[in-house]
Amino acid sequence: MRCLGPDALRHRLVGDGLLLKTGPFVTRIRSRIPSVAAGLASVYRDYPVHEPGGFHDFDCELRAPRTLRRFYHPQVLFLSDRRSVFKPLAFHQAYPMLEWGMNWCITSLVQHRLVLHAAALEREGRALLLPAPPGSGKSTLCAALSHNGWRLLTDESVLLDVDAGTVSGPARPVSLKNASIEVIRDFCPEARLNPPVHDTLKGTVSHMSPPRGAVERAGAPASPAWVVFPRYCKGAQARFTERSPGACLVGLIDNTFNYAALGARAFHGLGALSDRVRAFDFVYGDLAEAMTVFDELAHGR
Amino acid sequence: MDGNPALCLALARPESMTERTGAEWSAMLAAARETSLLGALWQRAREAGCDQDLPEPVVLHLTGAAWVAERRAEALRWELEELSRGLLTRMAPPVLLKGAAYLLADLPNAHGRLANDIDLLFPESEVERAESLLFFEGWVGSHHDDYDQRYYREWMHELPPLAHRQRGTTLDLHHNILPRTFQVKPDADRLHERSVAVPGPWRFRMLAPAHMVLHAMVHLFSETDWERGLRDVYDIHVLTNHFAARDGNAFWEELVVEAEALKVTWLVQRALWLCHRHLGTDIPREATVRLAAASGARRISPAARWMFRHGSQARAASCTPLQDATARGLLFLRGHWLKMPPGLLVRHLFYKAFLAPKDDEENARHQA
Known part of the structure; x- marks a missing residue:
């Protein structure tokens, strides 16, 4: 462009x-x-x-x-x-x-991929999925991770290739809302945000361009390794709680747009994914601390 | 090439798909998406053996659509199994119409077709009994308004649509193929008498080949909403080709005779003309001549040809959006004109425009 x-x-x-x-x-x-x-x-x-x-x-x-x-x-x-x-x-x-x-x-x-309402990032070929409903701090976390060693796959819609078992994403800009706009401006000074638009249905919104590396490799697939269901909670200490594959599957189904449309194909695709990854619930209150614990997660600690 | 001719050409001659440029594909996919023909397109490409020669993103969109159609067909089959095991066994087997019949009879247009609801045909004297029995299996009426009840029960050829309480599937119970108030009234007994058993273990019947094709034609050409007109045209084209290839002249003979017997000759003339215009359907000259000589035949005016052709185009990729929209508006008026006698029509449209509760009001009332 x-x-x-x-x-x-x-x-x-x-x-x-x-x-x-x-x-x-x-x-x-x-x-x-x-x-x-x-x-x-x-x-x-x-x-x-x-x-x-x-x-x-x-x-x-x-x-x-x-x-x-x-x-x-x-x-x-x-x-x-x-x-x-x-x-x-x-x-x-x-x-x-x-x-x-x-x-x-x-x-x-899109009907040829399972489309998950989730953010996804990659590190050394391994993908981290962050499925969550709006308001759980998913985009903020995703924006911060994308400037701290993780390649952004997507902030909004993960594409699961059911046959290959890989995930990819369009690497489109991250949508930041209300307080998270200032949070990201402070936390990642190098991030490029467009001027905020006020009074929308979601409040004030601004879109952040992903770092250049993520844009250049946009669409490149990665193997899912972790599924983390994030929840922001003011003042909380960062904490992972492991989820069973079954509970992970249920959480993924809730966040899949075309689950019903693809029937058994969707069930087996998400089931295989849940069996292969480590799944956690994650509560956090501080972005810097979250960056450290995700670093540790990536290094298997 | 604009999306509509590209789509028609692809359906009629699938080998043509390998010649399309990127922009033509985009227009064609948009047209096929709008008319629910993506799955059919993939099926045609596979039959012609050119599915692997198509551009990769096209293959992805088409296979995705085929997966969704496969899943819908599976769900439809399951619903039909439930129905054929349930309380309907207390009645004579009903006649399956449209998508469900194509699926169970494994007709060539069933592959990749997105079936939306189930349509059953009962004799007029039994249709309300079927409705009562189905109520006990969770099928409930969706139109509770007094006016809508009267509209369906007194004037239409079907009862108010049923929806399953848990699964949301819709089910239409018909007792004829055209509204009671339509310009002509086909003899529904004739449809039942000539109906045939669905192959396999099913406890359902389906219309005889000529009646099945006539129903598809009559359905489109009595319609007020031509949004997916092209899909219906494709159904008619495939069914006609299939039965003509299987039964030869006997099929055309039957079609002409039955069109006359059901008093829909003039609609059949229009349907065949449109199929030929869009998809190059092979119609023997003799059949055209005999239809034109049959009772109830009417010449198709150039204005009507223009209206049918433009009204059945997909809007997403058309080069003539204004003409298409005008044609669709005229088809809307034509559909209503055929559907009801003038006095009743004025009353009905007046009610719908000024007295009927608006969607928003209705929602508010439900929430209150």
């Missing part, structure tokens, strides 16, 4: 679409909205872009609804394959809406 320049980027977004490659997926993005172009240029600076006319997996468009309302209270729509999939949002939220829309494409349109 860097070599494209702001004018060429805008030109593609307005014209036939920008073909943005994030790991295994190519997304075609079209929009005339300036904040979308600006957001893409800064957050996806190091990502590869394909030439027009190539294949794309997903088709995304952001535009204002064609109603009179656009003159006094402008809004923005997200369209996938020309179909609006969310209720419109206030116009200033166009960029985060694009990110949520791209997440939606993965969770709703």
Whole structure:
């Protein structure tokens, strides 16, 4: 994207679409909205872009609804394959809406991989999965780990290849919310965050670009070694509690978007994964301490 | 090439898939996704032996869709087993319609097809008894509004759809293939008389080949919502090819005679024309001529041809979105016009527009 320049980027977004490659997926993005172009240029600076006319997996468009309302209270729509999939949002939220829309494409349109609502990071070919519902401090932990020796696979959607038993991810930007924006700015001063957008459904949001190494290796698979269910608890001491394979499986099923759609294939895929990994519940209250214990985990201590 | 012709060409001549460019594939996948034809596309590629020559990301999307279709078929088979073991054994075996019949009869369009619900056909005098029996197995009505009850029970060809309390599967109980208030009323007894047993150990029946094809045609061409029109066109195309290859002229003979007997000749003319237009379906000249001479035949005007062709296109990848949307709007009006006589139609649309509770209100009421 860097070599494209702001004018060429805008030109593609307005014209036939920008073909943005994030790991295994190519997304075609079209929009005339300036904040979308600006957001893409800064957050996806190091990502590869394909030439027009190539294949794309997903088709995304952001535009204002064609109603009179656009003159006094402008809004923005997200369209996938020309179909609006969310209720419109206030116009200033166009960029985060694009990110949520791209997440939606993965969770709703991908059928050849099991899609887990989890973050994943890799160290020496071994993958750490962090499945968790929103609000558990998963993204904060993931953002911090990605700047402390771990390669980011994904912050949002882990792709499990059921046949190969490997996981991969699109290595898209990490979505940080509310207090965690300041926490990451302090903890990882080198991290690049785009300007926060206020008053969204999730509060204030900002997207952090993954470190360059993670972007360059985006989509490269890794073997799952650990599944950790994180929970942030203010003031708590970092603590691992081991989970049985069965309990791990149940936790994974709860966090898999297309579990029911893939039936027995999904059950056996997640079952094999649970048998192969070490699984833990993890409570933490301090990021620096969490970094140390994950280092120890990676080194088998 | 825009997504629609690319998809039609791929379904009709699967070898053509190896010639598509990246952008054409993207458009074609979007069109197939919208019309639930991804699984069918994979099936066609495998039959033609070109599945390994397709680009890798395409193979991934298509196999994923085939897995999901496989899983749905497995779930549907399981539901049918439950039904055929349960209280319905107290009644004469019902006739399976559409997806469930294609699946159990292992017809060529069943592979990769995404079946959504189960459709059963009972004689009109028995359909409410079936509803009562199914209630004891957890199948409950989903439309509780007085108006909806009256709409289905007095005017339609099916009861209000049932949903399973635990599993959420939907089940439609039909007593005919067209609404009671439709312009013509097919003779449902004829459908039952000629129905055949589903192969294997199943306690179900299915429509005779000609009736099965006629039902698929009548279903699409009486529809007000043509969102997945192309999928129905593909069903008709595959079934027609299959039975014509198996039974030869006898099938076409039967189709013409039965179309006349069920008073749907004019719908069949339109369906065959559209299948030929989109998928190049092979229709013997004699069949076309005989249909045109049969009672109830009507010439297809150029405007109608335009409307059917554009209305059945997938919207995701079309180069003519405005024409498609206009055609779909006209098909919506046409569907209603056929469905009810004018007086009743005005009443029904007035109720739906102004008096019917809106979805939001209904949700609020349920929460209260």
